[in-house]
Amino acid sequence: MWLVENAVAIAREPLKHVQVREYVRDLVSDAEPGTPAPSERELVQVFGVARMTVRQAMDTLVAEGLLERIPGRGTFVAKPRNEVGRLLSYTGEMQRRGLHAESQTILARREQAGPGVARALELTEGDAVIHWKRLRRADGQPMCVEDAYLNEVLLPGFLQSGMPTSLYQALAMRGLRPTWAEDSITADVPTAEEAQSLEIALGTPVLRVARRAVADDRVVEVSRSVYRSDRFTLYVQLGDS
């Protein structure tokens, strides 16, 4: 099964341009717009790779809008496009709102995909999936309960490797940063269990968001989240064409 071999290889020694890309992404993630990124030749030295490899890494970050190249001057942190409707992790969403995000794992284990999850993840029923359920907090208060299923084949050793704080960051390290997602959104009332976790009264309206996240044309995550409507408003942008 080549997929397994390949996944292991990726886990052990990621593609060089991915290594460089994620290294720079980390460096840059907390930086102010306008901060210079390492120059391409500097990264060539640090990683001992060819310049074209560095450029491949930087090309991606530039395409993402994270960096901006100015010929003759260098590469700099771009000012974030204030695009609502961008695909962000929970942590990213909360940061955009100026809130501190925390998570508390309720459940994390390997399971066999049921029919619904298998279809959503484009797997076969009974295939291994990772079931990860978390209570998400913002500034210390309950915000959301997220119930996620991940394609286990794409994330070997995920449960053993120590659970990361940010799922999207963990995916990015494996070259599986979600590039787009489909959400379906509805209003509902919480179950008794959800109401208890979210510390709200039964009958309080909540926002349910079902997500399919895709990276590299593969469905990596499907999740159902339930948000406290008194603390959370969802912002989306609709394009034309």
Next chain:
Amino acid sequence: MWLVENAVAIAREPLKHVQVREYVRDLVSDAEPGTPAPSERELVQVFGVARMTVRQAMDTLVAEGLLERIPGRGTFVAKPRNEVGRLLSYTGEMQRRGLHAESQTILARREQAGPGVARALELTEGDAVIHWKRLRRADGQPMCVEDAYLNEVLLPGFLQSGMPTSLYQALAMRGLRPTWAEDSITADVPTAEEAQSLEIALGTPVLRVARRAVADDRVVEVSRSVYRSDRFTLYVQLGDS
């Protein structure tokens, strides 16, 4: 002035990757999705350039969504993009769901913009706006109450000209088809009046959608809609960058 020299140079002998790119774009522009594009090595032969140069050209076309690469097989004309997350009118939304849309005007009059509406429409308080409130039905049953404010300056004679069925169609007739919108979405319970219009019980969760719709860089519509959550799920697509 280098710019002129450079432009002339470009006019005479464009950058190689641009030559290749435009050559392929022409080849492909009228082709059916799935049609194979020339292979990279083939283009290397034809243009007498290095493969990295060809890849630079193809990278652009792939990023544009014009081409699709399939490892081991080749490069092909991509099928045009998705539908979800597109900006649609209420009528369009319902059509996509296979439902018949109807509207019933509750209120339609000229008003002076209050502070909130003025800010949202990028007007000055007291400017003339059109206030249009409608009950929206789908297959005969209440679906949504929409409360919209329109910039009156952009729609002269709108109220006198006989109310159209589709707002977006009316806007399109004036060259103001919304190309872009920002929605904020939350869960709530209906007011007594909303519950009566929607024919639902008090306390039933509803989806509230606030929209700012932009056409030609001008805000043409701001609205608040309240949807029956038992009949309506909102679908959105989130892109990356």
Next chain:
DNA sequence: TAGTGGTCTAGACCACTAT
């Protein structure tokens, strides 16, 4: 087995910016 795209190397010259 021949062909494809994916990755990578170790250089090179250019036009530009900043000092």
Next chain:
DNA sequence: TAGTGGTCTAGACCACTAG
């Protein structure tokens, strides 16, 4: 003048697809 990004070369090996 030193440094940067933009472009380009002429190869290479890999994993995969298809006949």
